[in-house]
Amino acid sequence: MSDSCNTSRYTLVLLLAGVLTVQVWAHGGEEHGDEKKSTPAPVAVAAVKAVNAPGLVTFIEPALRLPDGSVLVPKSAQRQLALRTQAARKGEFPRSVELNGRVVGDPNAGGRVQTFQSGRIEAGPKGLAVLGQRVSKGQVLAWLQPASSAIERASQQSALAELAAQESVLEHRVARLRQLEGSVPQKDIEQARIELAAVTKRKGAVGGSLGREALVAPVSGVVSAANAVVGQVVDAREVVFEVIDPQRLAVEALAYDPRLLAGLARASAPVAGGVLDLAFVGIGRSLREQAMPVLFRVELPKTGELPALAVGQTLKVLAQTSERQSGVAVPIGAVVRNAANESVVWVHQSAERFVSRKVRSAPLDGHTMAVTDGLSGSERVVVQGAASLSQIR
Numbered sequence: 001m002s003d004s005c006n007t008s009r010y011t012l013v014l015l016l017a018g019v020l021t022v023q024v025w026a027h028g029g030e031e032h033g034d035e036k037k038s039t040p041a042p043v044a045v046a047a048v049k050a051v052n053a054p055g056l057v058t059f060i061e062p063a064l065r066l067p068d069g070s071v072l073v074p075k076s077a078q079r080q081l082a083l084r085t086q087a088a089r090k091g092e093f094p095r096s097v098e099l100n101g102r103v104v105g106d107p108n109a110g111g112r113v114q115t116f117q118s119g120r121i122e123a124g125p126k127g128l129a130v131l132g133q134r135v136s137k138g139q140v141l142a143w144l145q146p147a148s149s150a151i152e153r154a155s156q157q158s159a160l161a162e163l164a165a166q167e168s169v170l171e172h173r174v175a176r177l178r179q180l181e182g183s184v185p186q187k188d189i190e191q192a193r194i195e196l197a198a199v200t201k202r203k204g205a206v207g208g209s210l211g212r213e214a215l216v217a218p219v220s221g222v223v224s225a226a227n228a229v230v231g232q233v234v235d236a237r238e239v240v241f242e243v244i245d246p247q248r249l250a251v252e253a254l255a256y257d258p259r260l261l262a263g264l265a266r267a268s269a270p271v272a273g274g275v276l277d278l279a280f281v282g283i284g285r286s287l288r289e290q291a292m293p294v295l296f297r298v299e300l301p302k303t304g305e306l307p308a309l310a311v312g313q314t315l316k317v318l319a320q321t322s323e324r325q326s327g328v329a330v331p332i333g334a335v336v337r338n339a340a341n342e343s344v345v346w347v348h349q350s351a352e353r354f355v356s357r358k359v360r361s362a363p364l365d366g367h368t369m370a371v372t373d374g375l376s377g378s379e380r381v382v383v384q385g386a387a388s389l390s391q392i393r
Helices: 002-018 074-080 151-181 186-210 387-391
Strands: 084-087 091-104 110-114 121-122 138-145 215-216 221-226 239-244 249-255 266-273 276-284 292-298 314-331 335-337 343-348 354-360 360-363 366-375 378-382
Touching: 091 292, 091 360, 138 239, 151 186, 151 292, 239 335, 249 266, 249 276, 249 314, 276 314, 314 360, 314 378, 335 387, 343 387, 354 387
Parallel strands: none
Antiparallel strands: 084 378, 091 249, 091 314, 110 239, 121 138, 138 215, 221 239, 249 292, 266 276, 266 314, 276 292, 314 366, 335 343, 343 354, 343 378, 360 366
């Protein structure tokens, strides 16, 4: 019974809200008799703007676009669109250049694990290192069993047996000479000891060539690339693992006009999840892809955690130069595109009225744009929800 009652009440409210104007026919002005009746005068009734009742839909007064192109947005609609405004700031700002860059590992905090010879991969003491695993410097990531033919292996084993026999003979000789110390020249005893040490080293070298080679982590960090599985045969100098420190990364950008790089100091790069702050490191003096490479170091934010980045990821770098430009600084979200694909900024002209201004802008960093034409610096601009205002028709 309650459900049907609520449904009826909801239908009634919709019918009332859909009525914009109700015309009431007045009895005044009507002529009697055979005279022609006059047209009744309509009386306008205000429309229902909102209904606030439990279980009922609330109707908000809509925003309207005025004939002059401005937009009238009631306060209730402004809250629904989450509009935020901010006073524009005029001044002198550094000129920025846009560079194409990619994320690279810090050479002092990352490295590669390569093989010296061909062989077969075997699991390490803690198993084969996998992608994303955190490792420490010197940790054995895998073993490499050297690949050799049967003849080569037999030759090495034969040489190892001969060296073991020579070592045994020299050990007995040194023991006898020690017993006769004082009756034999001291130089004979020293010579026997030297010969024993040399044979022992040769035996260890030959025996090591028959054993497994340890593939160890060059630095502490995270395994960013794992190109091996147990039993895989790899060639010499093949990259098996790559280890990086995810908190110590760099960005390498390419500059096609070296004149724009004078006085580089800082830079920023917008990425998913935030904006990277970059510190200028240096410029390479040899061309790469007909451009000069520029290196920036990624700085840790105050939170101590960088946004999710991957080595090789491409991004746009906004580098600040020593040149200055005048303009009005606004947040990057304040500059949007209108229906004609023009850059505009919405100005809060009065309590419920917003006007769009065509502007020319240039990025300052990942957070701010410099409006060089279209604003005087005394306006309040919409910094949040500007894209919603452009969609009002």
